[in-house]
Amino acid sequence: MERFCIDVIAATPNPQQVVWAAMHQDYSEHYVWDSRDRWPPEERSGELIVKHLLAGERGHYGCLEHPQITFNVGYFPHSMMQQVRTHRVGVSFDVQCLAADTEITFVNDNGETSKELRTTIGELYERWTNGKKNIPQKSILGINEKPSIDYQCEGKNRICKMHLRVLNENNGLFETGHIKDVIFSGIQPVYRVTLADRKTLDCTVNHRLFTSAGWQTMGDAVGLITSTDGCVVKLTKPCSVMCNGMAVASNTESSQWQSQRQSAGTNIKAHPVKVTKVEYLGKHKTYDLEVDGQWHNFVANGMVVHNSFRYTGQRIINVAQGKQDIEEVFYLRPVGNYTNRQGKRYFYSEAQRSEDIKWCLEACKRYQQRIEEGLSEEHARGLIPFDARQNFVLSCNMRSLMHLLDLRWKKDAQLEAQKFCELLYLHFEKWSPAVAKWYKENRAKKAKLSP
Template identity: 75%
Template structure:
């Protein structure tokens, strides 16, 4: 469980004051805002919430629904994710995505791009979902017999044929790919990444960027530290994002002067002007607030595309590349799959057993063989959705979780009880650390009265 991590992306500032205001307004005839300068401070509001709202299980917990908090969660097993999602109320789960302003790079048949060819991901979603608006004059009819007037024409086929600039991650040269799907991912906290050369990209904290160190989430790449309201406090790591590069001539092989006749070979031919990705330093990250976000699903071997000149990961949809990376020895098995540590265990039915070092080593080998089997089926033409049924269930998952204070209490009640899945208990333990920092008085009351007691949420 050493890889498990949870960080706060954004949270309502002064949450206990917010709850106190909502609670006070329920019983006050006057507008609470008019006397805000006389409000109790955050600590005192927490004490009043406990005394007048939470203590004694009075049952009127609506005011706790106003403060919101968003977490970035990493490296938990899939089975834990399934447990956490069960019986949840008011908890939202999401993965990586970009804001609608991100400009996606397309190229012509010569590999050249232009402003006319490029479109924002928001425009692509509108065209993909609603089609292209067409106006027919009185004297014309549509190709399918549409009468003159205004209507929307489906253009998914045309978008699929457009040449998308993607990066060959082995050679570092840009190639062409194609869009498979365009998805809306809803409203999420967004950040603006600015590079040394002036490029900017608006994305979520867990969107993966192709950096000089490989694929990393934006937050991990820059070592992002944020305050409770989501604003950026500091970047603790230097980061270089791979971007649209410079042209260079690539030769099929190295040409050497002919010394002997038997060594003669035809003169190598240039394979054309190729664009190579190059690293550019990140200079700042700025919090933008909640924004509508979108994802692309990319066909082909390389699951990436160029947005605002930066190489970003194929968003949202499962690609299985990390499974193939394990099969090829490019990624460690335990970075992709979770296995419990060696030790003694018992379940809620009372079954007791010891998970040995030998068993764990054998299970790790089984995970590796499953990855190789997965790779074989992909090479044989199976879709990723089909082949992923062959891999071990507990692949690690990264996700963003958003909830209000009341939903957070409900989640802890369900999954921090003593007979819950061990990984779910660890998840709640890490959640509680941030809960205590965010609303200390409420968290203390919860720990003393409800934590690990399997009570239903207030």
């Protein structure tokens, strides 16, 4: 369990003050914002929440749903993630993706863009899966005397060679990368993000954007609050998205800007543009890219967005070849005494653990063999042990966070799930100390469900 880790990616600032405002707006006839100079500070807000809402379980707990927090969770076993996902309420593990008409930025050998290089992610997916469609010629008739339309089979190979614009996240300058995969992500709710310079991007609420504050999901970046039907109620946070920038001469410092036409020897630096509006568009087909190389991002409609990752099983092959530590890829419990849910006590010995490690290694070798024989990753991974380590992003609000802790911090929960909750609670305590303290004293490990 020593490898387990949880980090906070993004969180609503002053969460207890947000809950306090929601409590008062529920019962106040006047607009609470007008008296904001008289709002209690964050610490005092927490005390008032406990006194007037949580203590004695007064009122409804909808006010706790406004503050949002997103965690990056690492190296937990797959079985634990399956437990966490079960009976969850208001906890998101969704994939990120973009609408079909999103324009992807490609450049030529000199780093220049042109109309000929413009294409949408929907068109890319069509070419990736079917090849580039030929233009029908009236002089060549096909079936039923209609113009013949066929596909060029080199579509995928050609796309892989195209220069994709990506951002060097260390210095803020654009470089080039290559596409590794084009992914259809299904039909999902899509929102349109509009910037001050009139750029727009149609994406899911959890697609990650590169903002002036770093990587954030779209919903977290703007503090998006929606109604039950998905429509936008309001944006609660200011946000600026990093976009295509002005040309900067390569022989100048990055802070010395020169407005000039991009040419060879010229760098392009990203710059922030403010989000002015977000609107719900309904459910649409969505897509994403996987980018090869060091920088896993690309430019969509002029904005820097994060790419998706597709399972490849390379870490399994690395274990088989001795290139990666087996316990970095698979989780096995430490040697020691354990108790199951039926009360049976047992000892997991060093000899048993060594045998299990050997079994994991043999499974990796069999996986590598099947891949070399041509099986797909989805087929071959059925051979590997269930408890491969899993990394994932988890988003929730304050109320659903307590619900998750209620479910998985109880004494008979899976040990790894209990450890997961312990690490979650440490971040909960830093983020919202008064509410977290009340939770620990009144609900923690008691198998209650937050109302």
